[in-house]
Amino acid sequence: MKLFNKVAIIGVGLIGGSIGLAIKKRRIAREVIGVFRRTSTLKKALKKKAVDRATLSIKKGVEGADLIILASPVFSIPGLAADAVKYAKEGAIITDVGSTKGWIVGCVEEMMGAHKMVAFVGSHPMAGSEHAGVEFAEGDLLKSAPCIVTKTARTDGRALDKIKKFWKNLGADVKVMSPASHDKSVAFISHLPHIVAFSLAGAVPEKEMAYAAEGFKDTTRVASSDPNLWADIFLTNKNEIMPAAKVFEKHYKNIARALSRSDYAGIVRILKRAKSKRDKLRDP
Amino acid sequence: MKLFNKVAIIGVGLIGGSIGLAIKKRRIAREVIGVFRRTSTLKKALKKKAVDRATLSIKKGVEGADLIILASPVFSIPGLAADAVKYAKEGAIITDVGSTKGWIVGCVEEMMGAHKMVAFVGSHPMAGSEHAGVEFAEGDLLKSAPCIVTKTARTDGRALDKIKKFWKNLGADVKVMSPASHDKSVAFISHLPHIVAFSLAGAVPEKEMAYAAEGFKDTTRVASSDPNLWADIFLTNKNEIMPAAKVFEKHYKNIARALSRSDYAGIVRILKRAKSKRDKLRDP
Numbered sequence: 001m002k003l004f005n006k007v008a009i010i011g012v013g014l015i016g017g018s019i020g021l022a023i024k025k026r027r028i029a030r031e032v033i034g035v036f037r038r039t040s041t042l043k044k045a046l047k048k049k050a051v052d053r054a055t056l057s058i059k060k061g062v063e064g065a066d067l068i069i070l071a072s073p074v075f076s077i078p079g080l081a082a083d084a085v086k087y088a089k090e091g092a093i094i095t096d097v098g099s100t101k102g103w104i105v106g107c108v109e110e111m112m113g114a115h116k117m118v119a120f121v122g123s124h125p126m127a128g129s130e131h132a133g134v135e136f137a138e139g140d141l142l143k144s145a146p147c148i149v150t151k152t153a154r155t156d157g158r159a160l161d162k163i164k165k166f167w168k169n170l171g172a173d174v175k176v177m178s179p180a181s182h183d184k185s186v187a188f189i190s191h192l193p194h195i196v197a198f199s200l201a202g203a204v205p206e207k208e209m210a211y212a213a214e215g216f217k218d219t220t221r222v223a224s225s226d227p228n229l230w231a232d233i234f235l236t237n238k239n240e241i242m243p244a245a246k247v248f249e250k251h252y253k254n255i256a257r258a259l260s261r262s263d264y265a266g267i268v269r270i271l272k273r274a275k276s277k278r279d280k281l282r283d284p
Numbered sequence: 285m286k287l288f289n290k291v292a293i294i295g296v297g298l299i300g301g302s303i304g305l306a307i308k309k310r311r312i313a314r315e316v317i318g319v320f321r322r323t324s325t326l327k328k329a330l331k332k333k334a335v336d337r338a339t340l341s342i343k344k345g346v347e348g349a350d351l352i353i354l355a356s357p358v359f360s361i362p363g364l365a366a367d368a369v370k371y372a373k374e375g376a377i378i379t380d381v382g383s384t385k386g387w388i389v390g391c392v393e394e395m396m397g398a399h400k401m402v403a404f405v406g407s408h409p410m411a412g413s414e415h416a417g418v419e420f421a422e423g424d425l426l427k428s429a430p431c432i433v434t435k436t437a438r439t440d441g442r443a444l445d446k447i448k449k450f451w452k453n454l455g456a457d458v459k460v461m462s463p464a465s466h467d468k469s470v471a472f473i474s475h476l477p478h479i480v481a482f483s484l485a486g487a488v489p490e491k492e493m494a495y496a497a498e499g500f501k502d503t504t505r506v507a508s509s510d511p512n513l514w515a516d517i518f519l520t521n522k523n524e525i526m527p528a529a530k531v532f533e534k535h536y537k538n539i540a541r542a543l544s545r546s547d548y549a550g551i552v553r554i555l556k557r558a559k560s561k562r563d564k565l566r567d568p
Binding site (some may be wrong): 055083091126128129185188189197199202203206212214216220222227228231234238251252255260262264267270275282 | 511
């Protein structure tokens with residue numbers, strides 16, 4: 001038996017499109033329908049075979065779906081959830097893929113109130129790249145990627161289990177946590193690195209970039225990410241990003257101070273501590 | 285006719301070993317001899333076939349060599365150059381692969397004084413990775429890599445031409461500039477990104493690293509680089525790194541300030557500027 005009969009993906013870009021491809025590849029649902037804002041994207045997604053069917057109507061997309069996935073920029077998610085709830089069938093599950101969870105889950109749960117017919121579970125599959133658009137979608141994007149699923153006092157247990165199973169079936173490495181814990185983690189390991197990469201790319205004089213080698217390219221790669229998408233993320237997780245930024249500044253200033261004093265042993269000590277942490281993530 | 289008869293590489297690690305492999309692959313010299321400090325590295329390099337012959341004696345390595353390449357950490361280069369000059373034959377050329385050029389070229393030219401028998405030309409092949417050691421050496425490491433060759437009032441024209449030709453034959457994209465211009469460029473596109481990556485890796489709480497995805501890995505990859513190697517580089521290019529760091533801080537603070545004010549349009553504007561610069565480096 002398939003996990004779902006009909007899955008609707010609202011917003012079929014890099015992530016939504018990759019989810020569609022993975023569902024089809026792994027035969028997790030009978031049918032995947034994509035909901036689009038623009039005909040141009042709709043055509044691209046059909047050509048890529050990221051969805052089985054496509055529509056510009058939320059109503060048509062959502063009707064009869066067992067699972068509704070909101071895969072659009074953070075600020076648009078609560079509004080789309082409200083639209084989806086209107087047309088969703090009894091027993092449907094709604095999830096999202098937004099990069100901040102406290103704000104989204106809070107807004108959606110508040111909006112849904114005591115709605116018993118439809119369940120909402122927040123998700124954050126931590127995959128993607130600096131690219132945007134369904135043309136970059138890949139069926140294996142979620143394979144081995146961390147995927148955080150959120151649990152709150154209002155989360156429906158049956159829906160939570162089904163969402164966990166869904167992401168696991170797509171190949172992701174699923175962890176359950178509160179929206180607050182999620183937001184603190186991603187502030188450090190995703191949002192702060194983006195701020196730093198954007199700052200670095202912004203700081204380098206254009207004429208020096210002719211000599212950029214792999215180190216610079218790696219360090220600034222995510223600065224090619226979508227500015228609007230990331231402005232949403234930064235603003236909705238501001239309360240966790242600001243303290244994480246303070247920790248970064250402390251470490252940065254320690255190196256700058258040691259350098260200004262020409263403190264060789266001090267610099268080596270700081271770099272060694274940073275290296276020993278980063279080395280734990282190295283590919284074997 | 286081969287470009288060189290005998291090439292001596294002093295310090296056969298990631299870069300020195302890759303140069304040895306490339307010389308042999310492209311048949312640029314008749315013989316490559318490696319000079320080592322440790323027998324363990326010597327054995328690894330011979331096993332990897334990074335050099336034809338190996339010795340622990342600088343005298344033996346340098347004697348009769350047409351080209352002597354100093355491929356050891358920055359602070360050790362002037363001392364090794366002084367040793368090499370003692371045993372070098374008339375007409376030999378010495379170059380290095382150090383990541384800062386002002387300090388190295390200044391020290392070596394000062395040491396050599398009016399020595400007419402041996403020429404020195406500074407080089408910086410901008411290849412490598414966060415890995416260290418001859419076991420990671422690759423014959424194609426320098427292919428398409430930027431390679432800066434320095435020219436000063438004291439640089440011998442014939443030696444400069446030969447060194448340019450040498451790196452070109454190894455597949456590198458050669459640019460000639462003054463040590464000062466080089467140091468300013470690398471402060472921005474290499475040294476500053478390393479400081480930022482080390483700071484970021486240092487700042488992230490260890491328990492959050494379980495959720496690190498590609499973005500974090502890319503942004504901090506170079507924080508796995510060798511701490512001693514990089515302490516040398518930071519200290520010898522301090523005068524260019526400190527002002528570059530100020531520019532980075534300005535850009536970083538602009539984002540932090542816009543975020544603290546929840547200035548959506550301001551954040552988008554800053555991110556867009558950074559993205560448009562970084563996009564120019566994107567693979568097609």
